[in-house]
Amino acid sequence: MAANYSSPYELPPLPEYTLRPQPPVVSWIPDSYLTLILPIIGYWVVSLFFHFIDVYDLFPQYRLHTPVELLKRNHASRWDVLRDVILQQIIQTLFGLVLAQLDGESFYGKEEYDVSVWAQRIRIAQRVIPSALAFVGIDAIGLSIKVAASHKILAGVIAGGQYPWLSQLESVTGQSTSAPAFASWELSVAHAIYYYVVPALQFLFAISFVDTWQYFLHRAMHMNKWLYTQFHARHHRLYVPYAYGALYNHPVEGFALDTLGTGLAYLASGLTVRQSMWLFTCSTIKTVDDHCGYALPFDPLQLITSNNAAYHDIHHQSWGIKTNFSQPFFTYWDRLLGTIWKGDVSLKYERSRVAAQRHMDKEQSDRAKSHVPEAILKPSIFEQAKVNDLPLPAPQPISTRRSPRKKNGSFSQQSIKGLRDRVNQNLQGKGGNLVGVESSH
Ligand SMILES: [Zn+2]
Numbered sequence: 459m460a461a462n463y464s465s466p467y468e469l470p471p472l473p474e475y476t477l478r479p480q481p482p483v484v485s486w487i488p489d490s491y492l493t494l495i496l497p498i499i500g501y502w503v504v505s506l507f508f509h510f511i512d513v514y515d516l517f518p519q520y521r522l523h524t525p526v527e528l529l530k531r532n533h534a535s536r537w538d539v540l541r542d543v544i545l546q547q548i549i550q551t552l553f554g555l556v557l558a559q560l561d562g563e564s565f566y567g568k569e570e571y572d573v574s575v576w577a578q579r580i581r582i583a584q585r586v587i588p589s590a591l592a593f594v595g596i597d598a599i600g601l602s603i604k605v606a607a608s609h610k611i612l613a614g615v616i617a618g619g620q621y622p623w624l625s626q627l628e629s630v631t632g633q634s635t636s637a638p639a640f641a642s643w644e645l646s647v648a649h650a651i652y653y654y655v656v657p658a659l660q661f662l663f664a665i666s667f668v669d670t671w672q673y674f675l676h677r678a679m680h681m682n683k684w685l686y687t688q689f690h691a692r693h694h695r696l697y698v699p700y701a702y703g704a705l706y707n708h709p710v711e712g713f714a715l716d717t718l719g720t721g722l723a724y725l726a727s728g729l730t731v732r733q734s735m736w737l738f739t740c741s742t743i744k745t746v747d748d749h750c751g752y753a754l755p756f757d758p759l760q761l762i763t764s765n766n767a768a769y770h771d772i773h774h775q776s777w778g779i780k781t782n783f784s785q786p787f788f789t790y791w792d793r794l795l796g797t798i799w800k801g802d803v804s805l806k807y808e809r810s811r812v813a814a815q816r817h818m819d820k821e822q823s824d825r826a827k828s829h830v831p832e833a834i835l836k837p838s839i840f841e842q843a844k845v846n847d848l849p850l851p852a853p854q855p856i857s858t859r860r861s862p863r864k865k866n867g868s869f870s871q872q873s874i875k876g877l878r879d880r881v882n883q884n885l886q887g888k889g890g891n892l893v894g895v896e897s898s899h
């Protein structure tokens with residue numbers, strides 16, 4: 459039976475709520491600290507995963523560079539990298555601790571109220587339906603009456619959000635009175651908006667903010683010689699990136715690009731402290747993955763967007779350094795502003811691989827030559843054989859092993875070819891070539 463309200467458009471009332479302090483996710487760590495710890499844990503767990511793969515050469519077929527390149531082409535030692543990464547993480551944590559002082563205490567208990575606010579908005583939005591139908595020549599009220607018997611809810615929507623049969627008891631100054639109520643579909647949609655749509659949009663905004671911030675600052679670092687030589691050149695000492703080198707930066711650059719960019723994205727998007735754990739941790743892990751040195755076909759992070767390890771690796775090559783600035787999530791700024799690398803790169807990668815191998819071979823050959831005087835002092839194996847009248851041993855060629863690692867020989871010409879195809883697929887979907895080599899660095 460229809461209740462008698464002051465207006466057919468009277469809105470269902472909003473529920474009362476009581477705020478309570480939000481308990482932390484982990485009982486013994488405040489959320490504002492956990493959000494600083496998780497990205498560091500994420501960084502090292504993912505880095506160690508890739509380091510393990512690298513050391514044991516588990517997937518040579520998916521390498522972007524050979525182990526010899528890793529040894530010969532980088533201009534920073536592992537210790538330099540480790541030191542600067544830890545320094546950046548200390549700075550970002552200190553900055554986070556300062557920001558945490560600005561965050562007030564988190565509360566919960568208002569969720570049902572907020573969902574009802576969205577339900578009210580949905581109810582108000584329905585008011586345009588009769589006018590919209592009239593615009594296309596449909597009599598909304600007539601249609602509503604016609605469908606009311608079989609589709610009661612639909613009749614209410616068509617009538618502009620009128621559900622006179624839906625009511626609830628409301629307590630006003632201790633007395634129960636009848637008040638309009640929401641339709642269940644309105645509450646379901648409001649629930650989905652509040653719990654999923656809004657956070658997803660906030661998250662999308664935040665990662666777009668990070669991408670935009672990083673693109674323009676990163677590009678500026680390459681366009682301005684002073685900025686490049688003072689700060690960004692350090693990151694580019696890694697021509698062959700590896701996972702834990704992702705945050706190998708000058709401390710000023712690390713703070714400006716990563717810490718400040720992500721911190722501002724968090725503030726601008728209005729994410730909660732709990733939601734920010736996802737933002738900070740995902741951004742960090744994505745950056746590590748982009749430097750991992752592998753085009754792994756089963757790595758979900760490399761499949762979500764075309765901005766992956768193969769994409770960013772081009773930017774680390776001397777010939778691709780003025781392209782592919784976008785980091786870490788999407789590539790649209792490179793596409794929009796024409797800074798995306800275009801064309802085949804297989805030959806360039808091939809040249810770098812060969813040059814690194816030659817470099818290694820030459821070093822080994824020089825080392826072998828430098829040992830000759832020592833050999834002269836001692837009687838050689840050949841001389842000993844002559845003296846003792848023994849058969850001469852066959853001459854041994856100078857070792858041409860590619861790297862001191864166990865399985866480096868497995869990185870054959872065939873694996874390069876297989877990798878090239880896979881990486882091209884990984885980078886561009888299809889067509890184009892990637893794995894080749896650069897010649898100078
Ligand atoms: Zn750069």
Ligand SMILES: [Zn+2]
Nearest residue numbers: 693699749770
């Ligand atoms: Zn990089």
